[in-house]
Amino acid sequence: MSDKRPAPAGTAVISDQAPEGSRRASAGSLRVRELTIALPGPRGMAEVVDGVSFDMAEGRTTGLIGESGSGKSLTAMALVGLVPDTAVVSGQVLLGEENLLTAGRARIRQVRGAEISVVFQDPSTALNPTMTIGDQVGEILWGRGVSRAQARERAVELLEHVGIPDAAHRVGAYPHEFSGGMRQRAMIALALAGEPRFILADEPTTALDVTVQARILDLLGRLRDEDNLSMLLVSHDLRVMSHVADDLVVMYAGRVCERGAARTVLRTPLHPYTGALVRSVPSVRVGSAIADPLPGSPANPFDRPPGCPFNPRCPRAEDRCRTEVPALREIAPGRLSACHFAEELS
Amino acid sequence: MLPQLARRLGLMVFTVWGALSLTFVILRIAPGDQATVQLGPEATAADVAALRTELGLDRPVFLQYLDYLGSAVTGDFGESYRFHDSAMTVILDRFPATVVLALSATVLALTVGLLLGVLAGRSPGRLTDRVISGCTLVMQAIPPFWSGIMLILLMALTLRLLPSAGSGDLEHLVLPAVTLAIPFTALVARITRSSVAEVTSEPYIQTARSKGLSERAVLTRHAVRNSVIPVVTMVSLHIGTLMGGAVIVEQVFAWEGVGSLLVSAVGNRDYAIVQGATVLIAIIVVTMNLLADLVNARLDPRIRAGVTS
Numbered sequence: 033m034s035d036k037r038p039a040p041a042g043t044a045v046i047s048d049q050a051p052e053g054s055r056r057a058s059a060g061s062l063r064v065r066e067l068t069i070a071l072p073g074p075r076g077m078a079e080v081v082d083g084v085s086f087d088m089a090e091g092r093t094t095g096l097i098g099e100s101g102s103g104k105s106l107t108a109m110a111l112v113g114l115v116p117d118t119a120v121v122s123g124q125v126l127l128g129e130e131n132l133l134t135a136g137r138a139r140i141r142q143v144r145g146a147e148i149s150v151v152f153q154d155p156s157t158a159l160n161p162t163m164t165i166g167d168q169v170g171e172i173l174w175g176r177g178v179s180r181a182q183a184r185e186r187a188v189e190l191l192e193h194v195g196i197p198d199a200a201h202r203v204g205a206y207p208h209e210f211s212g213g214m215r216q217r218a219m220i221a222l223a224l225a226g227e228p229r230f231i232l233a234d235e236p237t238t239a240l241d242v243t244v245q246a247r248i249l250d251l252l253g254r255l256r257d258e259d260n261l262s263m264l265l266v267s268h269d270l271r272v273m274s275h276v277a278d279d280l281v282v283m284y285a286g287r288v289c290e291r292g293a294a295r296t297v298l299r300t301p302l303h304p305y306t307g308a309l310v311r312s313v314p315s316v317r318v319g320s321a322i323a324d325p326l327p328g329s330p331a332n333p334f335d336r337p338p339g340c341p342f343n344p345r346c347p348r349a350e351d352r353c354r355t356e357v358p359a360l361r362e363i364a365p366g367r368l369s370a371c372h373f374a375e376e377l378s
Numbered sequence: 379m380l381p382q383l384a385r386r387l388g389l390m391v392f393t394v395w396g397a398l399s400l401t402f403v404i405l406r407i408a409p410g411d412q413a414t415v416q417l418g419p420e421a422t423a424a425d426v427a428a429l430r431t432e433l434g435l436d437r438p439v440f441l442q443y444l445d446y447l448g449s450a451v452t453g454d455f456g457e458s459y460r461f462h463d464s465a466m467t468v469i470l471d472r473f474p475a476t477v478v479l480a481l482s483a484t485v486l487a488l489t490v491g492l493l494l495g496v497l498a499g500r501s502p503g504r505l506t507d508r509v510i511s512g513c514t515l516v517m518q519a520i521p522p523f524w525s526g527i528m529l530i531l532l533m534a535l536t537l538r539l540l541p542s543a544g545s546g547d548l549e550h551l552v553l554p555a556v557t558l559a560i561p562f563t564a565l566v567a568r569i570t571r572s573s574v575a576e577v578t579s580e581p582y583i584q585t586a587r588s589k590g591l592s593e594r595a596v597l598t599r600h601a602v603r604n605s606v607i608p609v610v611t612m613v614s615l616h617i618g619t620l621m622g623g624a625v626i627v628e629q630v631f632a633w634e635g636v637g638s639l640l641v642s643a644v645g646n647r648d649y650a651i652v653q654g655a656t657v658l659i660a661i662i663v664v665t666m667n668l669l670a671d672l673v674n675a676r677l678d679p680r681i682r683a684g685v686t687s
C-alpha cells in the first residue's frame with residue numbers, strides 16, 4: 033500500500049513535526065500578510081476582509097474559525113485567487129518569497145492544484161455531475177504530458193489512498209453513484225492529484241452526515257501527516273477545531289481577533305469573542321455541560337460598528353471600545369489578541 | 379429499462395393516434411368535403427351525392443373513422459383524387475425536401491444559437507451579452523412569414539443574390555432554411571445563455587478553476603456539456619413548432635415539401651393527403667423527441683441511470 037502513496041511535491045521532506053509553538057523557517061509556510069478584500073456593498077466598496085495575517089505552518093493544521101459571514105471563505109479562496117470578479121484584493125500571500133497576489137493569472141494557475149489545492153464544502157455540488165470521478169481526479173495531470181490512461185491509473189491510486197474501496201472499478205463511476213462521504217473522499221483525492229504542499233479545506237465536513245464527519249477529519253489528519261501537507265481548515269464549528277487544529281485563527285467581522293496554538297487559545301482565550309465561542313459549546317469547556325449561546329447577531333462586515341467590531345455584543349465593552357479599533361498585539365509568546373483588555377483576561 | 383421503453387413507445391403511439399384522430403375530426407367539422415370541392419360549384423346535388431356514396435362519405439362518421447384507423451395502421455391513407463395516386467406515395471415523394479429543409483434549419487439554429495448563447499452566458503450583463511440578448515429577443519418575435527418576405531425582398535429582389543422561390547438545389551434552400559432557423563436560433567441562444575450563466579456559477583466550476591485549468595478548459599470540459607442538457611430538452615419540446623414553421627416557410631418559398639403539399643391539400647379537401655401528411659409530421663415530431671431524450675441520456679449519466687434502471 034505504502035508504495036502507492038503519492039510522494040510529497042518535490043520538496044525536501046522534513047522528518048518530524050514542529051513542536052507546539054516553535055516557529056519554523058518560513059520557506060515551508062504560506063504566509064498571509066495584511067490581506068484585505070473589498071467588495072461592492074450597499075454603500076460602496078467595503079473591506080469585508082480587513083488586514084488579516086497568519087501563517088499556514090508546514091505540516092500543521094491551521095484552523096480558521098468565525099461565525100457565518102466573518103470572511104473565512106473569502107480569506108481562504110483569496111490564497112488561490114478564487115475571489116469574485118468584483119473583489120479588490122490587497123496585502124500579501126507569500127509562497128516562499130513570492131507574493132501570489134501580484135503574481136499574475138498564468139502563475140496563479142500553475143500554483144492551483146500543484147502548490148495549493150482546495151477541498152470544497154459540499155461534494156455533491158463541487159463535483160461535475162457529468163464527468164467520471166476518475167477523470168475529475170486525474171484531469172489536473174492531463175495538461176502535464178501525462179496520458180489519459182496514466183492519469184486514470186494515478187486516479188485509482190489516489191482513490192485507494194483516500195480510502196475508497198474497489199477503486200479500480202469506482203474510478204469510472206459518476207458522482208451521483210457515490211455516497212456523500214465517498215464523494216468528499218473523491219474530492220480530497222482530486223485535491224491531492226497535483227501533489228500540492230498546501231490544502232485549503234473550506235468546511236469540508238459541514239455538508240456531511242454526522243457519522244462520516246469524523247472519518248473525513250481523520251482522513252485529512254492522516255494525509256497531512258503521511259504526505260507532509262500543511263492544511264488550512266475553515267470551519268465555524270469549534271468542536272471540529274478542538275479535535276484537529278494545531279493553530280487557530282479566530283475571525284470576527286473580517287478581522288482577526290485572536291491567534292495562537294489551538295490548545296492554549298481554547299483553554300485560556302485572550303479575546304472575549306473567543307471566550308464566548310468556547311462557552312457556547314459545552315463539550316469544549318471541560319467541566320461544563322451547559323451551553324451558553326452567543327448573545328446578539330454577527331456584525332455585518334459591510335457595516336462594521338466603529339471601534340472594536342465586537343463591542344455591541346461584548347460583556348466587557350467600555351467607551352474606548354466604541355471609538356478605538358484594537359490592534360492585534362502579542363500578549364504572550366505566540367499568543368495574539370485584538371482586545372484592548374487582553375492582558376486582564378489571561 | 380424495458381418497462382421504461384414500453385411506456386415511452388406507448389406514449390409515442392398515443393401521440394400519433396391523437397394527431398390522426400384530431401385531423402379526422404377537424405376535416406369532418408370543416409364546411410364542404412371532398413365531393414363538393416372535387417366537382418366544383420356547378421355540380422348538381424345528385425352528382426355530389428353520387429360521388430359521396432362512391433367515396434363512402436355518406437356512411438356513419440364512426441364507421442368511416444374505424445375504416446380510416448384500420449388502413450392508417452398499415453400505412454394506407456387512401457388515394458389522392460388530385461394526384462390519382464396513393465397518398466403515401468405522393469407524400470413520401472415530397473418527404474426528402476422537408477427533411478432537408480428542417481435539418482438544415484436545425485443544424486444552422488443549433489450551431490449559431492449555441493455559439494451566441496455561450497458567448498452571452500459566460501459573461502452575463504456585459505456588452506456582448508446585452509447585444510446578443512437584444513438581437514435574439516427581436517429574432518424570436520419575428521413571425522417566419524414576415525421574415526421570409528423581408529428576406530425575399532432583400533436578397534432576391536433588391537440584391538438579386540438568391541432566387542426568391544423554387545425547390546431542390548442549394549441555391550433555393552438558403553432563404554427558406556434561414557427563415558425557418560431565425561426564431562429557432564433565437565430560442566436556442568436564449569436557453570443556452572441562461573443555462574451557461576447558471577452552470578458557470580455552480581461550485582464544480584470553481585473546483586475546475588481550483589485545479590489550475592485555463593478558462594477555456596473550464597468552459598469546454600465542464601460548463602458547455604452541462605449547459606447543453608437543458609437546451610436539448612427545450613429544443614425537443616419545440617420540434618413541433620419547427621415543423622409548423624416549416625409548413626409556412628415551404629408555402630412562402632414554394633419549396634416542394636410535405637408542408638406546401640399539406641397546405642394545398644387542405645384547400646382542396648384532399649382528405650387522404652391531409653391525413654397522411656399530418657400523421658407523418660406527428661411521427662417526425664415524436665421520433666425527434668425520442669432522439670433528443672437519447673442524446674440527453676448520453677450527455678447526463680443521471681438521466682442514463684433513470685432510463686436504464
Ligand SMILES: Nc1ncnc2c1ncn2[C@@H]1O[C@H](COP(=O)(O)OP(=O)(O)OP(=O)(O)O)[C@@H](O)[C@H]1O
Binds near residue numbers: 102104105
Ligand atoms: N461573491 C460575493 N459577492 C458579494 N458579497 C460576498 C460574496 N462572497 C462573500 N460575500 C460577502 O462577504 C462576507 C464574507 O463572506 P464569506 O463567504 O467569506 O463568509 P464565511 O465566513 O465563509 O461565512 P460562512 O460560514 O457562511 O461560509 C459575507 O458578508 C458575504 O455576504
Ligand code: SF4
Binds near residue numbers: 341343348353372
Ligand atoms: S476591545 Fe472592548 S469590545 Fe472589543 S473585545 Fe475587547 S473588551 Fe470587548
Ligand SMILES: [Mg+2]
Binds near residue numbers: 105
Ligand atoms: Mg464560508
